[in-house]
Amino acid sequence: MADAIVTCAEVVRTFPSSDGTENRVLRGLDLEVQRGECVVIIGPSGCGKSTLLNILAGFDKPNSGTVTVAGNPVKGPGPDRAVVFQDYALLPWLTTLENVAVGLRIRGMRKKERLARAQQYLDIVGLGHVADREVYRLSGGMQQRVSIARALALEPSILLMDEPFGALDAIQRGIMHKELTRIRRETESTVLFITHSLEEAVYLGDRVIALSHGTAGAPTEVAVPLAYPRDPLSDEFTEIMRQVRALLPEEH
């Protein structure tokens, strides 16, 4: 294949459910994400979107199947797969800049070097001016941008984002959509993005993939061949929204 960063083949994940039967969340999922691509995953609640992301992040293990990222089998969490958490998960005892630099510190990078790199990524997310601010004093949207900068500073193979803007209000979310699009163009990052919002999916994605309960094989998908900036009110956009909605079961 072309240049797949992520390859999932026949991934199975079952959980024991309360009534003693097996909850077969993923039943042999196949998925590829190409370098530089933004793949958005949608699907009904409880269909296994977070489960898939946790497996890719290394927080969870599949019962069977193979998962490779940049050619390496996933064995556990690591900085080549940077996760952006819905609750930001920043460290309130560090300054904004130090929060971005903490992963580099763990990697053993010297102080001067890592702070310079952190500053560079803080600039990319548009927060260069608050580097020395207490991170907990920033707004929710700003905190999520710090968390994105922390992920970007790792220079990972892929960014994994599980409903990262779910805690933000509509205006902040709109700003973040523009920001993420710009950041992706500047850093040529590969992104796997989970959302409940079809509009968010079509706005951000190169491809929108729909999981269903117990996905087996390759999930259904819609390509989004729209140039940026995308206009959610345009006819092309609403047409693709319609196609994406058709991927989901009725009640969604």
Place this chain on the structure above:
Amino acid sequence: MKPGLARRLLLGSVLPIALVAAWSLSSILELIPRTSLPAPWKVVEAFGTWIFGTGSGPYDGTWIEAICASGGRVLLGFSVALVLGVVLGVLAGYFRPFGELVDPFVQMLRPIPSTAWVPLTLVFFGFGFQGAVFLIALGAFFPIFLNTMEGIRGVTGSLTRVGRMLGSNTFQLLRHFVVPASLPNIFIGIRLSVGLSWVLVVVAEMLSVRAGIGYTLMDAYSMGRYDVIISAMITLGLLGFLSDRLVVIIQNSVLKWHRETSIQNG
């Protein structure tokens, strides 16, 4: 002066002043025999002699010496408790099997009052510095250990996930994520233990050690010097208060984030 500070000072001093006034009055009217409760001015005089006296009286000028003796024991005993409590608390909180090994044993020892250890302490460490330090370290260990362990166990899963995602090994995970997040709990333990350390140093000195404020207290009792007893009590109150303030000042600067995030949350 900040608004409200004057009011707080004023209100806060009402009861202490009332107490001293009542005490003075009862001394003047001899409501309580002067042999059991000396007059306030007698206490001030004795306190002054204890601190500054250069004469040949038994307590003259020995105040600093007594403080250093007690303070040294507190400092050493507390430090031992701090190191052991934090290290073992972190290990027991983070590593489940180690916790299961250590925790029941600690819970078994904890209900035994520290004062009940005095006889065994005397047998093993004798009448002296080591015995007092052991007693303080033992008593001060439990609050630090327990609060540290609980703090570590309460660290959210998303924080350890972030640590792992950023590439931490177990040591780095503890050093950069889990222990800093537990510091608010660790400081609760430290504060309790500092208070306890002063209690235990007095116990040790009253019973066995032949120096320090607690010793002075007991010695003054056997000499019938109630003015010195009250001076020693005031000294202990001051020392306890000042060491607690010191901990709070350190806590406020280290845990600025915690204070401010908790106020934000409600």
